[in-house]
Amino acid sequence: MGIFQPLNTPIRDWQGQRVWIVGASSGIGAALARALAARGAWVALSARRREALEEVASACKGETRVEPMDATRPEDFERVRERLLAAWGRLDLVVFNAGTYQPLRAAELTPAVVRGILDTNLLGVMDGVAACVPLFTRQGRGAMALVGSVAGYGGLPKATVYGPGKAALINFAETLYLDLAPVGVSVFLVSPGFVATPLTAQNDFAMPALMSPDAAAEAMLAGFARGDFEIHFPRRFTLVLKLLRFLPRRFYFALIHRLTGL
Template sequence: MTERGWKTVWITGASSGIGQELAKLMDGAADHVVISARSVNKLEALSERSRAIASFPLDVTDTEAVSDCVKTIEVTAGPIDLAVLNAGAWALMDAQHLELEAVRTGIEVNYMGVMNAIDALIPPMIERRRGHIAIVASVAGYRGLPRSIAYGPTKAALNNLAEILRLELEPHGITISVINPGFVDTPMTQNNPFPMPSIVSAEEAAKQILEGLKRRRFEIAFPRGFIMVMKLMQLMPLGLYFWLVRKIVMRGKT
């Protein structure tokens, strides 16, 4: 990190929502902010705001493209100090109406997209004995929630992955963070047909994330009150948890 903050930051999924707002905030906190996603026009519109922001269009499911992206950033903008692996896909789905293609997309984008990035990031970071990798998961990964079959399991996997990475990579000087937002008002949640308690704006989410990253926290989770409830549910015995979710979230549906 420099006096201004980080030297080079890479954010995936920066064409909208949380990633886009975080890129705007990072503009004041890093010398170089490289933004990736598939929507070239949206990335370019964002990069036109500031000379510090550079766009690198990318599909995170393409292993080779991710590897090339990391190598190119390191050559053009300098060693990546912080990578925020934020690209994600959500699909609402009932177990009775499985859509395997959407399940596969969830795994490919949310989990393999992160794996592709860390595969490319770990060797140079180990060599430098420094670097910070932040993985955007979700509170939906804390426990099984109805209708999140194509999403929740991938976010649970990311929480598990972050713990493994922290244990194995911290001795090599690499910082690991896992970001678990509650509901955030972004294109991802815009069509959700259910109530979203304690929803926060993407700007607020980005502020909380930036603050947590500056403090190098392992888990960055928000908003606080909602997280406390979700953490309590995580600790509940199975029987009580199933009863409560059926009663409150599913309202008696079986």
């Protein structure tokens, strides 16, 4: 692969592409489903709440399937995978977007809260990937997109559990890429900044460069079209956070305290 070649196989033509979105009931997942359906993709929508999924499906054009599941149950991934293969014959892209968020300071940590967040945000993604890797390696093609967060770039106040889980996803995606790219399977890491969703509505601070879910979905589609490994947005915000990681810890901690007031 040349130095300027895309790291992943670019996805530009969505007509007839079979896409399974886990975490499609609201926010980025719902917006992505609408955008993909409008471009001719076949879209399967998964999340816990059937009613919310059916509402999203009603706004999508073309072939759309509602497949409720719980991302903390590994057997649910296998069940829905088999249902989709029986209906469609193959999968082309799986988007792991299910996630939860609770603002927490260190003094608010409890074992139950820690496990509740990581079961969905980290272990649920790993379980889903485990269910899909054999399929994609057998096909010799396909793609997976892991939706992380810029909170995984470095320690941030109130992201005491959320941030470490997303940092682990960054490492996981990089490791998957090393194993799967040689066998023709694409791995995309999606790192959004602040997006206006029910989860971020819990924040009690000003969120810089806040995006709409529709804008986030379009940024993801642009990244898929380029074949990027990491799709991060909005770049005016994410690039600043990436640069902050080069600062000595003393300056990083002081700047984060000053910028957040926390």
